[in-house]
Amino acid sequence: MSNNKKMYDKGKVIAxxxxxxxxxxxxxxxxxxxxxxxxxxxxxAKAKAAKQCVLPTQTMKADHMQLLNEWRDSxxxxxxxxxxxxxxKEYHMALTNTCLDCxxxxxxxxxxxxxxxxxxxxxxxxxxxxxxxx
Amino acid sequence: xxxxxxxxxxIAGISALGLGAKPVLxxxxxxxxxxxxxxxxxxxxxxxxxxxxxxxxxxxxTEEDLKPMIDICNKxxxxxxxxxHLHEIKWIWSEEFENDFPMQEADFLDDRLKHMPFLTLCNxxxxxxxxxxxxxxxxxxxxxxxxxxxYHRCIGCRFCMAACPYxxxxxxxxxxxxxxxxxxxxYPTRTKxxxxxxxxCAERLAVGEIPACVEVSKGAIAFGxxxxxxxxxxxxxxxxxxxxxxxxxxxxxxxxxxV
Amino acid sequence: MLxxxxxxxxxxxxxxxxxxxxxxxxxxxxxxxxxxxxxLTGMSRxxxxxxxxxxxxxxxxxxxxxxxxxxxxYLHNYKAFGRITILGEFLAVASVSMCILFIFVDLxxxxxxxxxxxxxxxxxxxxxxxxxxxxxxxLNIIVGWKVLEAERNNVPPAxxxxxxIYLSIPWAVSIHTVTAYLYCGLPGRGFWLTAILAPRFLASxxxxxxxxxxxxxxxxxxxxxxxxxxxxIQSLAKVVAYAISVNVFFFLCEVFVAFYSKIPEHTEHxxxxxxxxxxxxxxxPWMWASLILMVLAIILLVNPxxxxxxxxxxxxxxxxxxxxxxxxxxxxxxxGFVPNPLNHVTEYVPTLPELAISIGVxxxxxxxxxxxxxxxxTIKEEVEGLI
Numbered sequence: 137m138s139n140n141k142k143m144y145d146k147g148k149v150i151a152x153x154x155x156x157x158x159x160x161x162x163x164x165x166x167x168x169x170x171x172x173x174x175x176x177x178x179x180x181a182k183a184k185a186a187k188q189c190v191l192p193t194q195t196m197k198a199d200h201m202q203l204l205n206e207w208r209d210s211x212x213x214x215x216x217x218x219x220x221x222x223x224x225k226e227y228h229m230a231l232t233n234t235c236l237d238c239x240x241x242x243x244x245x246x247x248x249x250x251x252x253x254x255x256x257x258x259x260x261x262x263x264x265x266x267x268x269x270x
Numbered sequence: 271x272x273x274x275x276x277x278x279x280x281i282a283g284i285s286a287l288g289l290g291a292k293p294v295l296x297x298x299x300x301x302x303x304x305x306x307x308x309x310x311x312x313x314x315x316x317x318x319x320x321x322x323x324x325x326x327x328x329x330x331x332t333e334e335d336l337k338p339m340i341d342i343c344n345k346x347x348x349x350x351x352x353x354x355h356l357h358e359i360k361w362i363w364s365e366e367f368e369n370d371f372p373m374q375e376a377d378f379l380d381d382r383l384k385h386m387p388f389l390t391l392c393n394x395x396x397x398x399x400x401x402x403x404x405x406x407x408x409x410x411x412x413x414x415x416x417x418x419x420x421y422h423r424c425i426g427c428r429f430c431m432a433a434c435p436y437x438x439x440x441x442x443x444x445x446x447x448x449x450x451x452x453x454x455x456x457y458p459t460r461t462k463x464x465x466x467x468x469x470x471c472a473e474r475l476a477v478g479e480i481p482a483c484v485e486v487s488k489g490a491i492a493f494g495x496x497x498x499x500x501x502x503x504x505x506x507x508x509x510x511x512x513x514x515x516x517x518x519x520x521x522x523x524x525x526x527x528x529v
Numbered sequence: 530m531l532x533x534x535x536x537x538x539x540x541x542x543x544x545x546x547x548x549x550x551x552x553x554x555x556x557x558x559x560x561x562x563x564x565x566x567x568x569l570t571g572m573s574r575x576x577x578x579x580x581x582x583x584x585x586x587x588x589x590x591x592x593x594x595x596x597x598x599x600x601x602x603y604l605h606n607y608k609a610f611g612r613i614t615i616l617g618e619f620l621a622v623a624s625v626s627m628c629i630l631f632i633f634v635d636l637x638x639x640x641x642x643x644x645x646x647x648x649x650x651x652x653x654x655x656x657x658x659x660x661x662x663x664x665x666x667x668l669n670i671i672v673g674w675k676v677l678e679a680e681r682n683n684v685p686p687a688x689x690x691x692x693x694i695y696l697s698i699p700w701a702v703s704i705h706t707v708t709a710y711l712y713c714g715l716p717g718r719g720f721w722l723t724a725i726l727a728p729r730f731l732a733s734x735x736x737x738x739x740x741x742x743x744x745x746x747x748x749x750x751x752x753x754x755x756x757x758x759x760x761x762i763q764s765l766a767k768v769v770a771y772a773i774s775v776n777v778f779f780f781l782c783e784v785f786v787a788f789y790s791k792i793p794e795h796t797e798h799x800x801x802x803x804x805x806x807x808x809x810x811x812x813x814p815w816m817w818a819s820l821i822l823m824v825l826a827i828i829l830l831v832n833p834x835x836x837x838x839x840x841x842x843x844x845x846x847x848x849x850x851x852x853x854x855x856x857x858x859x860x861x862x863x864x865g866f867v868p869n870p871l872n873h874v875t876e877y878v879p880t881l882p883e884l885a886i887s888i889g890v891x892x893x894x895x896x897x898x899x900x901x902x903x904x905x906x907t908i909k910e911e912v913e914g915l916i
Contacts, residue, residue: 191307207309212420215412216309217476229309232455261445261461262421269453356573356875369871372793390871399716405655406644425644426567426637429655431577435717437870441577441637443568462566463637519716 175248180240189238190221201257204231231263241267314478318495320396320415321470322524323481324506325389329490333387336364339483339491340389343468346482348459350449359440361468362391362483370515370527383529389483389491392417392438392468393515396522400430400439409465415496415524416470426463435519439467496524530678533907534900540752541903548896555889558882559634567637570883575875576866578635580887583862585631587737587854588894589662589708590730592624594738595669596701597768603694609760613746615680615905616757618673620742621701623898625666630890654711661704668697673901681908705730712865719794720865723786729779730857735772737853739765740846745902747843753906754915759839766842770830773849777823780856801874802864809874812863815855822852 143149158165183189189196191203207229210216219227228234239245242265250257330336343349343362350359364387368375394417401411408423409430431439445462453459457473460466470493471481479485484493494501503526506512512526562569572579598617601607633639650656672694679686709727712718723729743765746757787795800806802816829835829845836842863877879887910916 208422210309212418212422213410214309215315215414215472215476216311217315218310218312220308220310222305222307224305232458258461262458264453264455264458266455269455354568356571356575357568358574360574365871369873372872403653403655403715405650405653405659406641406648407650408644423641423644423648424638425641426639427632427635427655428577428637429653429711431574432712432718432866433715435715435870437575440574442566443572444566461638462568465637516717521716 393523590734720798
């Protein structure tokens with residue numbers, strides 16, 4: 137309500153702002169110089185032999201999550217379960233029985249990168265990696 | 271120039287995915303380098319206008335008779351077994367006449383019928399109340415009449431359980447996986463916090479197989495297109511008197527019982 | 530104005546700290562539920578909604594009842610209520626906040642809550658409930674805040690507030706109507722399948738909310754220098770008197786329809802609640818207590834001699850609040866699920882963590898309520914030159 141331009145409690149405000157800045161940038165300070173090396177993706181013999189995934193490798197790297205979302209909607213909601221890639225190849229859209237069949241264990245193929253990128257998708261809460269079944 | 275426009279479209283499309291899910295498939299197609307990838311039905315898939323089931327209860331007299339159907343369903347759908355009955359998950363199970371047909375209870379019902387076990391499962395209603403109440407379309411009715419669950423989308427509000435007049439729905443009160451005796455890798459499990467129920471083996475129909483319970487029923491259960499006059503289910507309904515559960519509610523169950 | 534909530538007496542700080550402690554316990558229990566699943570609660574396949582949804586239902590009523598002070602003041606120019614509209618509106622804000630939290634803690638997959646907006650489904654009553662509850666929350670925050678600010682600055686409220694105030698009146702009715710529609714449109718749930726469910730909800734709301742507001746007014750008078758006023762309290766008391774009478778009347782209508790028609794689907798739920806079914810009846814003593822409290826309240830409130838005695842009035846308001854809370858917060862939801870559609874009886878009893886989470890949500894509501902009332906009352910005191 138006051139027109140007085142003087143800043144009240146200057147010291148407290150500035151100290152507060154400093155603490156806030158330190159706290160909010162804490163993750164950067166904390167992790168400084170500790171960057172983990174990017175994991176190296178190893179392809180299974182089967183995947184190597186196939187040469188190409190359902191989409192070009194770059195697209196798969198960048199957009200596999202969107203593709204999987206589309207697959208899941210197509211399978212669950214539209215009852216269309218076969219994917220025809222642009223080169224005419226047909227794939228059953230199935231995380232366990234198609235993706236993992238070619239790419240091997242999810243611990244190697246999925247989790248490594250997801251851990252590195254610090255993302256935790258919940259695919260495997262429901263979908264099963266046969267290699268993990270006792 | 272052309273390529274930068276293309277990559278712009280690509281980036282724009284992909285960023286839109288976050289909001290409106292612009293399909294990756296379309297983006298790929300817009301590059302115009304090859305045929306557009308597409309998703310199709312398996313040519314072997316079984317199709318119908320309205321799937322329905324006719325259970326001939328004359329051929330299913332005892333719990334022993336029902337066991338193979340219940341067991342196979344539990345096995346291939348990774349149904350967990352909870353000791354705590356509050357958390358039970360049931361897709362297909364047995365009930366007595368008065369529980370399945372409370373509006374048709376008869377005081378002087380034949381003792382045989384009175385204590386006979388009846389197969390109980392989702393009715394795949396023609397006018398499903400569960401679909402009407404779902405706030406996310408996680409449960410929806412397919413064009414072939416199957417009332418499906420999309421476990422990926424369910425928020426676990428359990429409105430559908432309140433709406434179902436048949437008690438056909440179960441909720442995952444906790445992580446079901448430790449309670450599955452033997453994991454079946456051909457079908458996913460569910461996660462805690464979502465609702466589930468019988469889906470008429472949609473995953474089997476998609477590859478040309480009839481529902482598992484029908485397959486092991488030794489002819490006691492018929493499955494087919496209710497809209498097709500020449501189907502086996504319609505023939506059975508022509509030749510026999512069959513009842514449905516709570517028909518007065520107007521839900522139009524697709525499961526019939528010959529008694 | 531917010532700064533008024535940051536300064537106060539030791540007692541104020543102590544109360545807020547105590548609430549924060551309760552919220553903390555509730556929050557820890559919620560984290561437990563979040564990781565374990567809703568199996569931590571007493572809910573089951575048969576009784577798939579429990580304490581959370583019941584509290585939500587009850588509190589929607591308390592929220593809607595703000596209209597009982599807003600309507601007479603703004604539509605009928607009943608000046609006396611001008612002193613307490615802000616208390617009604619801020620009570621609504623706190624109640625709706627609790628409602629939204631109760632829905633949230635009831636979800637099996639809370640992180641997917643945005644699916645309701647991502648896949649909007651107008652045929653679901655829950656979709657509309659989301660819209661009306663959030664709308665009502667914002668209406669009351671904006672109207673309450675701006676009117677209070679105008680009062681503080683000694684200027685008339687901005688003109689653009691008028692349409693919002695008028696809108697908030699039918700909106701209040703809508704929140705409880707839509708909440709009743711969640712239940713009363715479900716086939717095969719005989720207990721809820723009644724056209725007077727929404728009117729019943731409104732009647733119990735207009736009893737419970739103003740009763741609670743009377744108690745709050747008395748408390749404000751006791752611990753602050755601001756007096757909401759005797760006339761205001763007495764007018765509210767009349768609202769409570771007739772609303773609780775109508776509520777009991779509606780209930781008796783339900784009993785008549787069920788037991789004169791003798792349709793089992795309708796009688797069995799009432800039997801379960803009031804005499805027990807197949808040997809199960811955890812709610813029987815509660816339901817009778819509720820009925821007795823409500824009838825007692827009618828006697829005390831309709832009679833002018835007892836109503837005008839503020840000590841008796843306070844007791845009657847407690848009776849109304851507790852009675853309607855049992856009716857809606859315990860019986861209404863469980864009663865609809867027992868027996869289940871297959872005529873099996875599975876009873877529901879909330880678990881301790883479930884209660885801790887519920888109390889935590891109530892504490893959030895009281896924290897919001899206290900802070901808002903602190904602001905409102907301090908400004909009233911300033912304006913009236915009491916401090």
